[in-house]
Amino acid sequence: MSSQTAPIKPKSLKVYYHDDFARITTGLRIASCMIAESYNIVDEQSVLKRLSALTLNGPSDGNTCSCCGIGPFESRQQQIAHYKNHWHTHNLKRKLFGKTALTMGQFNSRIGKL
Known part of the structure; x- marks a missing residue:
């Protein structure tokens, strides 16, 4: 006679109310293999402030990229290609997190290292 235990099937729960979440998760422990680095939570005001500062040399006239600092573009197709x-x-993404923009050469050298 074998004394094997049946595998435990995970159960999914959808929690819509904060009080239910507290009740359901009380006493739960997280396995050490599941613990990851915590992410910085960015508040909305901080993101909006950073988005409004996405310029290098002042506001763009619409024919240059104020984020990357290049332009003027020779055609609309060239401008669209740059934005893609x-x-x-x-x-x-770098500007959103308060970092300076990379030149094309710096970007290519970093990609080459990967």
């Missing part, structure tokens, strides 16, 4: 570029997206 990974370099531009990376610079937007």
Whole structure:
């Protein structure tokens, strides 16, 4: 006779009210393998403040990228292509977190190292 225990199936719960969350999670422990680094929670006002400061040389005239500091663009297609570029997206994220924008050379060298 085998004394094996049946595997425990995880149970999903949807919690819509704060009081229910406290009641359901009281006494639960998190396995050490599941503990990860905590993320910095950014409040809305901080994000809005950083978004409003996404310029290098003052407001853009619409024909330059004030985030990356390049332009004027020769055509609308060139401008659209720049805004879809990974370099531009990376610079937007850097500016959002208060860091300076990278030049194209700096960006390419960092990507090359990866």
